[in-house]
Amino acid sequence: MNGAESLVATLVEQGVDICFANPGTSEMHFLAALGGNPKMRGVLCLFEGVATGAADGWYRMMDTPASTLLHLGPGLANGLANIHNAKRASSGMVNVVGEHSVSHLKYDPPLTSDIEGLARPLSHWVRRAESPNTIAWDAARAVSKAREHPGQIATLILPGDTSWQQIDAAPQLLPVRAEVRKAPSGERIEHVARVLRSGEPTLFILANKATRGLALEKAGRVAAATGALLGSHFFTARIERGAGRVPLARIPYAVAQATAFLKDFRHIITVETREPVAFFAYPDKPSLLKTQGTFVHPFVEANEDSELAFDMLLQALGAPDTAPLLQPRIETPVPTGALNPMSIAHALAAALPEDCIVVDESLTTGRESMSLTMGARPHDLINNMGGSIGYATPVATGAALACPERRVFCMVGDGSAMYTIQSLWTQAREGLNVTTIIFANNSYAILKTEYANMGAGAPGDRALSMIDIDKPRIDWLAMARSMGVPGVAVETAEGFHKALIDSTRETGPCLIEVRL
Amino acid sequence: MNGAESLVATLVEQGVDICFANPGTSEMHFLAALGGNPKMRGVLCLFEGVATGAADGWYRMMDTPASTLLHLGPGLANGLANIHNAKRASSGMVNVVGEHSVSHLKYDPPLTSDIEGLARPLSHWVRRAESPNTIAWDAARAVSKAREHPGQIATLILPGDTSWQQIDAAPQLLPVRAEVRKAPSGERIEHVARVLRSGEPTLFILANKATRGLALEKAGRVAAATGALLGSHFFTARIERGAGRVPLARIPYAVAQATAFLKDFRHIITVETREPVAFFAYPDKPSLLKTQGTFVHPFVEANEDSELAFDMLLQALGAPDTAPLLQPRIETPVPTGALNPMSIAHALAAALPEDCIVVDESLTTGRESMSLTMGARPHDLINNMGGSIGYATPVATGAALACPERRVFCMVGDGSAMYTIQSLWTQAREGLNVTTIIFANNSYAILKTEYANMGAGAPGDRALSMIDIDKPRIDWLAMARSMGVPGVAVETAEGFHKALIDSTRETGPCLIEVRL
Structure with a gap:
């Protein structure tokens, strides 16, 4: 057994059995180990941002x-933006980078970079595996960090020689420890109970694991018992919502509407979060969204x-x-006629099947009307955090790989889709049940609003040319076909509804x- | 004049008159300043790796x-891989990130990250612009660093308030200083002259600015006078080559051939480089490529x-x-029949027009036969460093934006092309004279060789599935069309030659x- 085989075996033993990979020369032994371990599923991605984003999903x-x-420092770098999103x-x-x-590093060959330096700003834990004999412990520690609540980004750097050298003895690892449930102090419970008993207008803001499952249901009991409103930030990692779920009011995105x-x-x-803060700073707008006196x-x-x-609070x-x-x-009712944020939301409301997953990066077109x-x-x-x-x-x-029996609707603006469009190829390769919905307004439309919000006035022609992406228009059906994904274009609300179904x-x- | 306007004006004054941009909300004032300054050309890129790679070109x-x-830390992160290549x-x-x-940062809003931390591993110079009144000096310093020889990566972080606040007085900057030509010591000249006079077999390895212009010509005089061979590493930033130029022998990529x-x-x-080092480490191969005794x-x-x-050496x-x-x-002669590395090279040799630019990332298909x-x-x-x-x-x-009157031939493997394929859109938008040549072998073919080189044997089915990219095959004509670029597929050497012409x-x- 070499270091790479020990690493893959340990990941599997500790419950990590999928690897989103974009390998290079220095990862050939890891690839061989992955190929040799039927319990580890390898999923090939043609760009590293797809791999890290898929791990987030x-x-x-x-x-x-x-x-x-990921392949050395630059491979990690390509994955960092979606590691940032996952971290948030x-x-x-x-x-695994x-x-x-070790013997080669001192010659500073072309692909050398400060991998620890690149990893640290966006990782909670970084380690370099120094020997095939200890890599099992390194891997177990990485998994243990990643499994903490809240989840952590663990980055393990894997030198070639650690990977290919044989280990002296098979590692003996402790079994995975069950997570200990950590409770708030009784003092905090009492304090919140007093606030609720005051009868004054109160908003709960739920986040992370509080927006689903039994936590959400119990929050719903508290709200019913006290009259408090349950809400969420505009962006939440994952909400179980729709008919039969405890509803959450969404704090608007724009500063004026949020305040x-x-x-x-x-x-x-x-609850598992902090008070609402504006996404961006604007010259004449506050950063904190609550009113003075709240x-x-x-x-x-x-x-x-x-x-x-919430159990303790209910008690x-x-x-x-x-x-x-x-x-x-x-x-x-199924909407008809022109496509606009409202008819789009109505089409979604009518068409979304039970137990589907909606990933929203629709920015101007979709997100403001999601309350419908x-x-x-x-x-x-699921939202971008x-x-x-x-x-x-x-x-x-x-998400589609995690839940193969559920359909995923990926709502994305045309500008946003272009950053990591290589995802479509992996979706086609793995036969994933993903419906990608491109809102094609041929523009970074959000930036037109933001330009005005910033007090920069109306953009002139030259500034506009850096916001519009209509020259040339992207042919989305050709783009989808190029990576093996069938596509359809719609220009009406009923057409959109039918395409969803x-x-x-x-x-x-x-x-x-969705042609806008 | 606000900070952003002062920044853009300073960049232009110091000779930086093009900006490859992928803006977001926090860069709206920079965009307005860019729009308002006709001397600065803005080029929109749909992914940050395109922007940084284009700056390299x-x-x-x-x-x-x-x-x-670039848009905050994650925008910089997306550009880092090509910043790494540019640095090398x-x-x-x-x-400009x-x-x-400042007032907003303390609330740790979603897009916050350690931008300095992300920038430092791959930048020579990093600074945060703290005031609109000093940003002109920051910008001038950044340009001055970037203009050094060898060129440097300068990263200037631009907070929103620095951007939008008005400056008190127009900055008065010193004019750009001409670069001082730095010479090697007389002792080194004498030493090299002695080596050459010995008549023993000698190889010059030229790099960076020595592989073109008068430096290359004078190196050619030294070679003619002494019998020394002129060579280059396998990868060089830019070589002026072809008929009428001083030829450079290329050190092979593979370790066995190089030694x-x-x-x-x-x-x-x-010359402007160091001794040859293997690109990767392999279990049983040396890192340094020269023989003991050299x-x-x-x-x-x-x-x-x-x-x-070289002037001093000739004296x-x-x-x-x-x-x-x-x-x-x-x-x-125009080749006919099957497409293979040799017929591909012959087609190129016959078709390349005078004064064209060849950017090579063809890996398995093209690069080994470029000597033809x-x-x-x-x-x-141009090669990947x-x-x-x-x-x-x-x-x-x-490169095409820099040299609008010259045609650029971009030779790229299908796997490689997928990382930053969004370039095609900017090429269509700007009407650039780029012929992108996709070598479509539906595989990370280089990794099949490297798998064996690593001593991992022949890859099994599961490992192969992480190297082959043929499920699905990428439809390159659809891909090109999706971004407004016309395409043609070729299956013979004569077809390839015709398509080039x-x-x-x-x-x-x-x-x-190029269907392989």
Whole structure:
């Protein structure tokens, strides 16, 4: 057994059994080890940002980390933007980054770079595997870090000689420890119970693991018992929403609308998150979105257990059996006519099948009207937590691999889709059930709004030419076909609805170009 | 005048008049300033790796830096792989990276990251612009660093408030200083002259600015006067080659062939480079390629002037008027029949027009047979110096903008092309004279060789599935069309030759898929 085989075997033993890979010469022994271990699934990606984004998507649906295989410093660099997004989404991930062997490094060959330096700004844990005999411990530690709550980014640097040298003895590792559920202090429970008993207008902001499963249901009981509103930031890692779920009010994106939404709350109670902050700074707008006079009460910290916290809070409130208020199903008629944010949302509300997954990076077109899909059939909604564009198509890829029996709808602006468009190829290769919806407005439309928001006025022709992407227009059907994905273009709301339904009738990926 | 306007004006004053941009919200004032300054050309790129690679291509042809505009840490991260390649090619570059305003940073909004941390491993110079009143000095310093010889990577971080605040007074900057030509010491000249007078087998290895212009011509005089061989590493930033130029022997890529090539030289004299090192480490192969007993003599250091050095050497040798040996034109007949490395090289040799630019990232298909194009019409050859895949299509984009009257041939493997394929869109948008040649073997073919070289044997089915990219096959004509680039597929050598010639007949980009 060589170092690479020990590494792959350890990853599998510790529960990491998928690797999103973009290998190079220095990773050939890892590839051989991956090929030789039937318990590890290798998924080839043609760009590293697809690999890291797919690992993020995998974690969002599985709550357990995937691994990536990247080729030296530049390969890691290509994956960093989606590692940033994963980090902000609290998605655990184990990155294996190939490196020259120790004896070769001193000659500073062309692909040499400071891999630790590149990894540290966006990793919680970085280590260089120094020997094939200890790599199993390194790998186990990486997985253990990645599995923490909130999930962590662990980056393991794998020199060639560590990879290819034989180990002296098979490693003996401890079994994976079950996660310990960490509770908030009784003092904090009591404090929040007092706030709720005051009857003053109160908003819970739920995030991370509090927006789904039993945690969400129990939050719903608290809301029903106290009259507090349950809400979320504009972006949340994953929400279980739709008919039959506890609904969450979404704090708007734009600063003016967000402050208007928040101004009447006397209290904000945060759950696995912090108080609302503007996404960007603008010359004459505040960074903090709450009104002066609103109190912020941290309830569940990022590393604590929301389900347990809401259990304790329900006990403190004497209301453990209160039934939560659930979102009723809203039968949305199939829209007809022009495509606009409202008809698009209505088409989605009517078409989304039960238990589907929606990955949203639609920016101007889709996201403002997502509230209209609250009464759709139950589904998961995934958002971009780090703000680095190009997250949706890779995350959809990973989510589809994690949940092969569920259809993933990936809503993405045309500008955003271009950053990591290579995802389509992996979707075709793996036959993934992803419906990619391209909102083709031939523009970085969000930037036109932001240009004005920044006080830069209306953009002139030369500035506009850096925002419009209509020369040339991207032919999305040709783009999809080039990577083996069938596509269809729609120009009406009913056409969009039909294309959504059609896409669920066959397995495998497809692309819908929504012409705006 | 605000900070962004001062920045753009300073870049232009200091000779940086093109900006490869992928902007976001925090860069709106820079965009407005760019729009308002007709002396600065903005070139929109749909992925940051295209922007940084294009800046590299610009520098290779102009010997003067371009700027890039990137969106916060993740935008910089997406550009890092081609910054790595540019750094290794000694290409100067000024990166402007948007950042949140100071007042906003403390709230740690989603797009926050350690930009300095991300920039430092691959930049020679990093600074955060702290005030609109001093940004002109920051920008001038960045340009001055980028213009050094060898070229440097300068990264300037631009917070939103620095960008949008008004300056108190117009900055008064010193004019750009002419570069001082730095000479090697007389002692080194004398030493090298002694080595050459010994008559022992000697190889010059030329790199960077020594492989073109008067430096190359004077190196040719030294070779003619002494019988020393002139050579280059396998990869060189830019070589002026072909008929009428001083020819350079290329050290092979593969370790066995490289050591065989080098073994008979008693002396290696390095010019703006170091002794040959293997690209990767292999279990049973050496890292240094020279034979034991070969002496390495550093002649011109990376920051010294090769033309001046060869002038001094010619004086020391008493041979200033020796005529250089020049490569004769070899009229290559148009090849017919099957496409293979040899017929491909012959087609290129016959078709390449005078004064064209060849950017080579062809890996298995093209690069081993490039010696067959030595007698082609005079042209420039550009190679990947950093080894990070995905450099060719962006570098070709920048080179074509730098030299609008010359046609650029971008030779790229199908695997490599996928990393930064968004380049095609910028080529179509700007009407650039780039012929992209895709060698479509549906495989990371180089890795099959490397798998064996690594002693991992023949890859099994599961490992092979991570190397072959034939499921699905990429439809290159659809890919090109999707971004507004016309394409043609060829399956014979004569078809390839014809497509090359055809591509020179009209302006604008085109793509040739070479089906292997």
